[in-house]
Amino acid sequence: MRKGRWLVKRLIYIVFVFFIISILMFAIYKALPGDPVKMMMSDNVKPEVYQQQYDTIRKQLGLDQPVPVQYVKWITNMLRGDFGYSTEYRRAVKDVIGVPMRNTVLLNLFSMVVVFLIAVPLGITQAVKKNSIFDKVVQVITIVGYSVPSFVIALLAIYVFAIKIPIFPISGVKTAGFEGTGIAAFLDAAKHMALPVLVMSVGGIGSIARYVRASMIDALRMDYIKTARSKGLREKVVIYVHAFRNALIPIVTVTTWWLIGLFGGSIVIETIFLWDGLGKMMISGLNQRDFSVVLAMQMFYVILSLLGNVIMDIAYTLVDPRVRLEN
Amino acid sequence: MQTENKKVLLSIRDEKQYFPIKKTSFREEQKYVKANDGISLDIYEGETLGLVGESGCGKSTFGRTILQLYPQTHGEILYEKDGQMIDLKKQPPEKMRELRKELQLIFQDPYSSLNPRMTAGQIIGEGLTAHGVYKKGDPALRDYVMDVMKKCGLDDYMFGRYPHQFSGGQRQRIGIARSLALKPRFVVCDEAVSALDVSIQSQVLNLLSDLKEEAHLTYLFITHDLSVVKYISDRIGVMYLGNLVELSTTEDLFERTMHPYTNALLSAIPTTDVDDKKRERILLEGDIPSPVNPPSGCKFHTRCYQCQEKCKHEVPELKDMGNGHLVACHYPLTK
Numbered sequence: 001m002r003k004g005r006w007l008v009k010r011l012i013y014i015v016f017v018f019f020i021i022s023i024l025m026f027a028i029y030k031a032l033p034g035d036p037v038k039m040m041m042s043d044n045v046k047p048e049v050y051q052q053q054y055d056t057i058r059k060q061l062g063l064d065q066p067v068p069v070q071y072v073k074w075i076t077n078m079l080r081g082d083f084g085y086s087t088e089y090r091r092a093v094k095d096v097i098g099v100p101m102r103n104t105v106l107l108n109l110f111s112m113v114v115v116f117l118i119a120v121p122l123g124i125t126q127a128v129k130k131n132s133i134f135d136k137v138v139q140v141i142t143i144v145g146y147s148v149p150s151f152v153i154a155l156l157a158i159y160v161f162a163i164k165i166p167i168f169p170i171s172g173v174k175t176a177g178f179e180g181t182g183i184a185a186f187l188d189a190a191k192h193m194a195l196p197v198l199v200m201s202v203g204g205i206g207s208i209a210r211y212v213r214a215s216m217i218d219a220l221r222m223d224y225i226k227t228a229r230s231k232g233l234r235e236k237v238v239i240y241v242h243a244f245r246n247a248l249i250p251i252v253t254v255t256t257w258w259l260i261g262l263f264g265g266s267i268v269i270e271t272i273f274l275w276d277g278l279g280k281m282m283i284s285g286l287n288q289r290d291f292s293v294v295l296a297m298q299m300f301y302v303i304l305s306l307l308g309n310v311i312m313d314i315a316y317t318l319v320d321p322r323v324r325l326e327n
Numbered sequence: 328m329q330t331e332n333k334k335v336l337l338s339i340r341d342e343k344q345y346f347p348i349k350k351t352s353f354r355e356e357q358k359y360v361k362a363n364d365g366i367s368l369d370i371y372e373g374e375t376l377g378l379v380g381e382s383g384c385g386k387s388t389f390g391r392t393i394l395q396l397y398p399q400t401h402g403e404i405l406y407e408k409d410g411q412m413i414d415l416k417k418q419p420p421e422k423m424r425e426l427r428k429e430l431q432l433i434f435q436d437p438y439s440s441l442n443p444r445m446t447a448g449q450i451i452g453e454g455l456t457a458h459g460v461y462k463k464g465d466p467a468l469r470d471y472v473m474d475v476m477k478k479c480g481l482d483d484y485m486f487g488r489y490p491h492q493f494s495g496g497q498r499q500r501i502g503i504a505r506s507l508a509l510k511p512r513f514v515v516c517d518e519a520v521s522a523l524d525v526s527i528q529s530q531v532l533n534l535l536s537d538l539k540e541e542a543h544l545t546y547l548f549i550t551h552d553l554s555v556v557k558y559i560s561d562r563i564g565v566m567y568l569g570n571l572v573e574l575s576t577t578e579d580l581f582e583r584t585m586h587p588y589t590n591a592l593l594s595a596i597p598t599t600d601v602d603d604k605k606r607e608r609i610l611l612e613g614d615i616p617s618p619v620n621p622p623s624g625c626k627f628h629t630r631c632y633q634c635q636e637k638c639k640h641e642v643p644e645l646k647d648m649g650n651g652h653l654v655a656c657h658y659p660l661t662k
Binding site for chain 2: 222223224226227228229230231232233234235237242245246319320321322
């Protein structure tokens with residue numbers, strides 16, 4: 001029952017933090033320079049009509065009211081599921097945000113699967129064969145992988161796989177004018193996703209493999225590994241059951257942040273590959289002073305990271321019996 | 328115990344264990360820590376052989392090398408199996424895995440030697456399922472583990488608990504129960520009681536000797552605590568810097584100490600007798616030399632209080648001084 005009470009307490013705490021952050025965020029965006037109404041209006045309006053139109057739009061958006069009133073209105077609408085009106089797209093934020101979010105999650109999910117499928121076995125093998133030639137070579141590759149900026153890798157990948165050997169499209173989410181369904185649509189999407197996934201995976205594999213290697217080396221050094229060996233267990237059992245399960249604790253931290261990151265688009269990669277995702281949306285929203293979109297996204301990230309922390313704490317108790325959830 | 332007509336369980340011949348040191352530059356010659364530098368001895372079935380020496384003299388390495396937990400550098404470790412002596416170093420991994428059932432180890436540190444993610448029952452039972460004694464989830468396994476736990480002074484309700492929920496003494500009992508559950512023939516007790524406080528030490532020592540009588544075990548008892556080793560051992564070996572310097576029965580070692588190093592060690596045992604004026608504390612000067620570049624000749628000559636010219640050049644052999652009392656010294660003490 002302790003777990004239930006702990007969870008309730010944490011959730012109440014999250015609600016408080018959420019409101020405090022929402023006030024701060026709202027204040028910050030209100031204080032930003034730039035006028036969304038001006039951005040919405042076209043320039044070739046006669047000066048005498050201009051002021052009249054300006055006032056009408058301002059009133060429509062509710063920007064003529066005092067800031068605290070605006071906040072209360074905004075937050076109640078948010079809680080009802082109405083995220084406001086996008087001044088850039090002239091549609092409700094809810095309708096604008098759907099497709100980019102799907103694209104970003106899809107891209108990140110694929111690269112996450114690729115990263116973990118490669119990085120975890122790689123890190124384990126490195127740790128088991130510590131200081132061998134294999135380990136040293138892979139260490140150099142991983143450090144290059146995660147220290148070279150992603151746009152460099154992206155440009156290289158485009159140059160090699162889209163220009164020199166044109167097997168993948170340079171950019172975009174799907175072929176222009178493509179009208180297929182089922183497998184054809186999936187193949188088309190996969191083809192477009194290949195390069196961005198590749199670029200995102202390089203950095204990811206670099207860092208995750210290093211995490212796995214380091215924590216596996218720590219685990220393999222422990223006396224209980226000698227205990228396991230002296231029991232006469234098979235080497236596979238020693239490595240995967242005894243060592244890896246204990247090496248999971250730092251890996252859980254990294255994985256949880258990745259899971260949260262699934263929803264945060266990578267601004268650089270999405271811009272280079274013209275990937276219609278959340279990262280691109282955030283940048284253009286900021287450029288266009290489209291604060292409803294940006295604020296809605298920010299609040300979404302706030303909720304994600306608050307929940308992510310709770311998930312991480314619960315995950316710790318699953319991998320380590322010494323961790324207990326207490327108030 | 329008589330030395331005659333006893334069965335040799337393990338016969339160790341010129342065992343060496345070197346560990347490479349990380350090179351600081353690429354062209355540097357590869358150096359080694361000579362943790363064990365040529366040890367030969369026999370272990371008889373049913374005896375308790377104590378092994379003493381300073382920290383870092385290679386006692387633990389010796390115990391672990393016998394059990395093939397390190398890739399052995401040199402020498403033979405002959406183990407009696409069905410009337411034949413087999414060399415453990417030459418066994419293929421799968422065969423060695425089977426032999427591990429008979430050769431067990433109790434660790435020094437009860438805190439780091441138990442997997443924190445497994446319950447006591449899992450820790451004790453895992454070896455049994457790995458060797459196919461019981462099937463996983465077999466109710467008989469549970470009964471057997473409970474039985475072993477009871478023998479080692481652990482209660483039934485501790486079965487499902489994790490190591491961090493136990494005290495140091497209880498953890499050490501789990502370690503003992505774990506190694507004895509496999510019904511081994513030979514157990515290396517690597518500082519098995521050093522991490523425990525004195526009252527628990529005696530409990531665990533009594534437990535170990537009771538279990539020995541019951542299951543006809545052979546112990547290699549590694550410790551730096553001379554009073555413990557005197558209490559539990561039939562024979563005692565003294566190690567210095569990777570070599571065996573003296574080996575004899577317990578009584579003989581204390582009565583007729585022959586090696587100056589052993590003499591210095593024994594003089595360091597604290598006494599409660601205030602009137603004991605005869606006893607003179609022999610203080611050894613300096614630190615234990617580096618096992619990377621051990622001194623020439625007798626390794627002990629740099630600290631020996633009766634060192635002579637010969638000791639600096641000639642390596643003393645381990646000689647039998649009668650009654651199975653072996654000593655490696657050019658000028659053994661006589662009392």
